[in-house]
Amino acid sequence: MRREHGIDAKPENVVVGPGAKVFELLFCEAFINPGDDALIFSPYFPTYIPNIQRRGGRIWTSDLKQSNAFRPEPAEVERFLKTAPRPKAIFLNSPHNPTGSVAEEADLKAITDLIRGKDVALLSDEPYDQMVWQGKHHSPLVQPGMMDQCVAAYTFSKSYSMSGWRAGFAVSSKPIIDRMGLLLNTSLSCVSPIVQLAAAAALDNDEKPRGEQMRAFRDKLFMLIAGLNTIPGFKCLEPRSTFYAFPNVAEVCNRLQITSHGLALYFLEGADEKFGVACLGGECFGPAGGGFLRFSCAEPDDKLQAAVAFVKQAITQTDKVAAYVAAHPEHKLATPYAT
Numbered sequence: 001m002r003r004e005h006g007i008d009a010k011p012e013n014v015v016v017g018p019g020a021k022v023f024e025l026l027f028c029e030a031f032i033n034p035g036d037d038a039l040i041f042s043p044y045f046p047t048y049i050p051n052i053q054r055r056g057g058r059i060w061t062s063d064l065k066q067s068n069a070f071r072p073e074p075a076e077v078e079r080f081l082k083t084a085p086r087p088k089a090i091f092l093n094s095p096h097n098p099t100g101s102v103a104e105e106a107d108l109k110a111i112t113d114l115i116r117g118k119d120v121a122l123l124s125d126e127p128y129d130q131m132v133w134q135g136k137h138h139s140p141l142v143q144p145g146m147m148d149q150c151v152a153a154y155t156f157s158k159s160y161s162m163s164g165w166r167a168g169f170a171v172s173s174k175p176i177i178d179r180m181g182l183l184l185n186t187s188l189s190c191v192s193p194i195v196q197l198a199a200a201a202a203l204d205n206d207e208k209p210r211g212e213q214m215r216a217f218r219d220k221l222f223m224l225i226a227g228l229n230t231i232p233g234f235k236c237l238e239p240r241s242t243f244y245a246f247p248n249v250a251e252v253c254n255r256l257q258i259t260s261h262g263l264a265l266y267f268l269e270g271a272d273e274k275f276g277v278a279c280l281g282g283e284c285f286g287p288a289g290g291g292f293l294r295f296s297c298a299e300p301d302d303k304l305q306a307a308v309a310f311v312k313q314a315i316t317q318t319d320k321v322a323a324y325v326a327a328h329p330e331h332k333l334a335t336p337y338a339t
């Protein structure tokens, strides 16, 4: 943490868990009581909502905008603090799934300045900390006082491609980490030693191969985004992080009168009997994702190129799209997306 992110973490500031996701749950257990308000930026990682709801928390959303490179806006945090009856928790995720955005240091400084010293906790979900392709990853934990108010979650799932191993960790102040350790102990006991040893071996030995693998993801993402941007009506921002492309396809959806979720399913099962492309409609990540698609580039290059060619062709087959919508009327676009 010190070398890579400038975070002065000692062993008592770290707790190991089975991946990053469990820390959403433990954070909510530790900080959110029924009736407390929690802010999340939309589109969002889908498991935030049920974890907040399980604690009886109330959800406030703020839409990330493509015109602002999907960066979290400090003014939205200010509005939340001023208008929510019981503002208690904020969820931040940078680098961001699904948009591939990166919060700039100034964004994080302004946001943490707003909450410093208040009874408001920040979950900083940072699974893609090693996947920033422009600029640098910044954690809000380095901002003054944030060790006492912020929990940052990391994982081996992405940086070391160890998603099935279930290893991750959270960093925060000792009292918060002690509580989270107790919650983990009384529910999961621990992460099995063999997995912890594998994770430790990855940290000790795998920096070079990790760098090579991250660069391979970056090259794939640049290729995928360049390909998607050649499709009429698809608009991706320049790749900044993660292995996700998040094209705005509002124009295409409006023209074909199909939701973005419907368009994703059409690519998978409607456009061709033998071939399909798997991607997600942006609305799988909350209403602000409507009119977008999310593609992952974690596939061989030739498959990515074939997928782009397929999608380009599939949106020209207007009769097939119409037949798909007729057979699945739930995917008919009722109101056009803003373009």
Ligand SMILES: Cc1ncc(COP(=O)(O)O)c(C=O)c1O
Pocket (backbone or CB within 6 Å): 018, 019, 020, 021, 022, 045, 093, 097, 125, 127, 154, 155, 156, 157, 163, 167, 168
């Ligand atoms: C934003 C975000 N948070 C959390 C996770 C969960 O990661 P893990 O596999 O380490 O639990 C993911 C995985 O896709 C993610 O994209």
